[in-house]
Amino acid sequence: MRKLIILGLMAATVIPGAAMAQSRGEVRDSARDLRQEQRELREAERHGTRHDVREQRRDVREARQEMREDWRDYRRSHRDVYRGGNWRAPFRYNRWEAGARLRPAYYGPRYYVSDPARYRLPRPGANLQWVRHYNDVLLVNVRTGRVMEVHRGFFW
Known part of the structure; x- marks a missing residue:
């Protein structure tokens, strides 16, 4: 029983740290995806059809939205961590x-x-x-x- 309690406490302290690292990684991945979509849009504007350009613009818009959501989630998840000090x-x-x-x-x-x-x-x-x-x-x-x-x- 004591081992279960200790393991539970250890898991409770490790999981928030892993969740935060994941959030930062998600923001970084979203930013990388946005840059990739912007490169593809520039390529479509140079060599593609109007349909290709319209599709790439939509992809860039979606990538921006995803990055904004990930950034908002990251700030929200870290807000309580940074409040931890006696400010x-x-x-x-x-x-x-x-x-x-x-x-x-x-x-x-x-x-x-x-x-x-x-x-x-x-x-x-x-x-x-x-x-x-x-x-x-x-x-x-x-x-x-x-x-x-x-x-x-x-x-x-």
Whole structure:
């Protein structure tokens, strides 16, 4: 009985990791399929008939839709993983606007988005950091505390 419980616990910890890796692979495969469909469309535009071109455009549209769905699933499946840290602040939610000035407690290092590329956010410039504030993401000048850009509901 004890072995079954231990095996069950081990499986419960391994399966989410495998599911996440699969999702990332699906996004990558979908992107590769889209590029292939776009190559085939260019080839059909050069050497094919109108029917071939129409068919390839439909295939590109379907590949784009598939990639969007896989990307959405990937973000949805990883949303809870990235929430795992203690990012919730000891203060209430505020609806910040660009140009507002924050106190340092609102944009401390524990609220930085450590890998903006993972969320397809542009690299911050000098003295700028992407900061999570509940479900919003703010681009903050860490020297002055001024909010440069706001994306509401980004993590939903």
